[in-house]
Amino acid sequence: MTAVNTDPVAISPSSRVAWERAKRSIGGGVSSGLRGDFQPYPIFVDRAQGPLMWDLDGREFIDYIGAWGPMLLGHSHPDVIAAVAEELPRLQMPGTGHVLEYEAAEAVLGAVPGAEKLLWSNTGTEAVQVALRLARAWSGRNHIVKFTRAYHGWHDSVFASVAEHGEGTRAVAHSKGQNPRVLDDLIVLPFNDTEQAAKTLARAAELDIAAVLIDPILNSGGGVEPDPEFLAVLRQTCTEHGVVLIFDEVVSGFRVARGGAAERWGVTPDLWTLGKALAAGFSQSAVLGRAEIIDQVTVDVYHAGTYNGNPVALAAVKAAMHAYSSPGVYDSLEENAAHLENGVAAAAERTGAPFGVHRVASIMWVYPTRGDDDTADALAIELAARGILLLPRGEMFVSMAHTREVVDRTIVAFEDAFAAVSASNPS
Ligand SMILES: Cc1ncc(COP(=O)(O)O)c(C=O)c1O
Known part of the structure; x- marks a missing residue:
C-alpha cells in the first residue's frame, strides 16, 4: 500500500478554501442538491479534458463523476x-x-x-x-x-x-x-x-x-x-x-x-x-x-x-x-467498463475490503457490503487522496474517453484505497 496523505486539508487545499468561500454566497455552497455530499468536500475544478480534471492547485484527478452523466464522450470532446x-x-x-x-x-x-x-x-x-x-x-x-x-x-x-x-x-x-x-x-x-x-x-x-x-x-x-x-x-x-x-x-x-x-x-x-x-x-x-x-x-x-x-x-x-455513431465506440466503452468492474472487484477481494461492485453498462457502483455511509465516505476520501473522483454513494460514470491505461491506473488506486480502508477498519 502506498502511503498517501488523506488529511482532508491535503487532498485539494484550494478546493477547501473555495468551498468555505462558496458557502458564504451560495445556499448550501453548491448549485445542485447532492453536490454538497462529496467527500471530503467538492473538488473545485479549474479545467478538464477527456477523462481527467484538474483542481485549482493543478492537481490531476481521474473523473468518474462525469458531471452526473452528461460526459459520455469525456470532457471537452x-x-x-x-x-x-x-x-x-x-x-x-x-x-x-x-x-x-x-x-x-x-x-x-x-x-x-x-x-x-x-x-x-x-x-x-x-x-x-x-x-x-x-x-x-x-x-x-x-x-x-x-x-x-x-x-x-x-x-x-x-x-x-x-x-x-x-x-x-x-x-x-x-x-x-x-x-x-x-x-x-x-x-x-x-x-x-x-x-x-x-x-x-x-x-x-x-x-x-x-x-x-x-x-x-x-x-x-x-x-x-x-x-x-x-x-x-x-x-x-x-x-x-x-x-x-x-x-x-x-x-x-x-x-x-x-x-x-x-x-x-x-x-x-x-x-x-x-x-x-x-x-x-x-x-x-x-x-x-x-x-x-x-x-x-x-x-x-x-x-x-x-x-x-x-x-x-x-x-x-x-x-x-x-x-x-462512430464505429466501435460502444464496444470499447463496454470493454473498458467491464475491465474496470473486474479489476475493482478483484482488488476488493484481494484486500478483503468490505465492498461490492455492480455495473449496468457504463455505470458502476462500488458499495459497502458491511458498514454504512461512513464506510463509503472513507473509501471516497482514500480515492480522492489517490486522484480518483466518484459520485457520493459510490456511483461511477465511465466515458468513451476512459482508456485502458486510465482504467488500469484507477484499478491500482482502488486496490490501494481498499487496503487503506481495511487497515483502518479491521473486521
Ligand atoms: C432518470 C432521471 N430523470 C430526470 C432527471 C432530471 O434531469 P435534470 O437534472 O437535467 O433536470 C434525472 C437527473 O439526474 C434523472 O436521473
Missing part, C-alpha cells in the same frame, strides 16, 4: 467544442427558427429506433414535465405510475418515494415544501415486479392511470437491470389499457446503447425523455415519441420555454450524435 465554437459567434439565440433545430432533431431521431418526432427543452426535469402533460392529454386521465426509488427530476409532481420505500403504493414526498396534493396523483410500484404492475395496469381505467413513467435502469436506486419480461409486460398492458408508456432515459439514453434502454432491451415506449448525454455537457433535453402524441402541441397541449432549442446546445447535440 474536440468535435463538440469545435461545433459549439463555430456556432457561438454566429448565432446565439434567435427566438424564432434556425436549421440546427431540425438538423439536430433528425440526428437524434436517427439514433433512437421507433421515435418519430421530438420537442426540445433544457433539462431532464422539464422534459419529464412535458412528457407527463402529453400523456395526460393523450389518455384523458390523470394518475401516473412510477417506481420506488426512481428519480425523475425535482418537480413536485414526481419527486416522491425516491429514497424511502414508501407505504404500499402511496407516494412519499422527498422534500419539505412540496405540494402534497399533487402526490395524490402518483401510484408507486416496486421495480421489476411484473405481477403487481400487470394487476395495477389491468385497472388503469378505474384507477385513472394516464402513464407509466420508468427509468429502465433505476439509476437512482443503485442501478437495476430491468427484467425483460417486466418491460415486455409493461409495454403490452399499457397498450391494452390505453396507458402511455414513458421511458425516462435522461441517464440511460445514449449510455446503455446508442438507442438507449429501449434499444438495448428491445421495448419501444410511446414517449422517451432524454437529457444529460444528449448534448454532451450542454443544457438540452428532449421528449421523443410517437408523432400523434407529440403533435398534440399543435392542437391543445402547451409546450414552451425561452431557452428551448438554443443553437449552441443544439450544435453540441448534433456533434454528439455524430460521435456516438
Whole structure:
C-alpha cells in the first residue's frame, strides 16, 4: 500500500478554501442538491479534458463523476467544442427558427429506433414535465405510475418515494415544501415486479392511470437491470389499457446503447425523455415519441420555454450524435467498463475490503457490503487522496474517453484505497 496523505486539508487545499468561500454566497455552497455530499468536500475544478480534471492547485484527478452523466464522450470532446465554437459567434439565440433545430432533431431521431418526432427543452426535469402533460392529454386521465426509488427530476409532481420505500403504493414526498396534493396523483410500484404492475395496469381505467413513467435502469436506486419480461409486460398492458408508456432515459439514453434502454432491451415506449448525454455537457433535453402524441402541441397541449432549442446546445447535440455513431465506440466503452468492474472487484477481494461492485453498462457502483455511509465516505476520501473522483454513494460514470491505461491506473488506486480502508477498519 502506498502511503498517501488523506488529511482532508491535503487532498485539494484550494478546493477547501473555495468551498468555505462558496458557502458564504451560495445556499448550501453548491448549485445542485447532492453536490454538497462529496467527500471530503467538492473538488473545485479549474479545467478538464477527456477523462481527467484538474483542481485549482493543478492537481490531476481521474473523473468518474462525469458531471452526473452528461460526459459520455469525456470532457471537452474536440468535435463538440469545435461545433459549439463555430456556432457561438454566429448565432446565439434567435427566438424564432434556425436549421440546427431540425438538423439536430433528425440526428437524434436517427439514433433512437421507433421515435418519430421530438420537442426540445433544457433539462431532464422539464422534459419529464412535458412528457407527463402529453400523456395526460393523450389518455384523458390523470394518475401516473412510477417506481420506488426512481428519480425523475425535482418537480413536485414526481419527486416522491425516491429514497424511502414508501407505504404500499402511496407516494412519499422527498422534500419539505412540496405540494402534497399533487402526490395524490402518483401510484408507486416496486421495480421489476411484473405481477403487481400487470394487476395495477389491468385497472388503469378505474384507477385513472394516464402513464407509466420508468427509468429502465433505476439509476437512482443503485442501478437495476430491468427484467425483460417486466418491460415486455409493461409495454403490452399499457397498450391494452390505453396507458402511455414513458421511458425516462435522461441517464440511460445514449449510455446503455446508442438507442438507449429501449434499444438495448428491445421495448419501444410511446414517449422517451432524454437529457444529460444528449448534448454532451450542454443544457438540452428532449421528449421523443410517437408523432400523434407529440403533435398534440399543435392542437391543445402547451409546450414552451425561452431557452428551448438554443443553437449552441443544439450544435453540441448534433456533434454528439455524430460521435456516438462512430464505429466501435460502444464496444470499447463496454470493454473498458467491464475491465474496470473486474479489476475493482478483484482488488476488493484481494484486500478483503468490505465492498461490492455492480455495473449496468457504463455505470458502476462500488458499495459497502458491511458498514454504512461512513464506510463509503472513507473509501471516497482514500480515492480522492489517490486522484480518483466518484459520485457520493459510490456511483461511477465511465466515458468513451476512459482508456485502458486510465482504467488500469484507477484499478491500482482502488486496490490501494481498499487496503487503506481495511487497515483502518479491521473486521
Ligand atoms: C432518470 C432521471 N430523470 C430526470 C432527471 C432530471 O434531469 P435534470 O437534472 O437535467 O433536470 C434525472 C437527473 O439526474 C434523472 O436521473
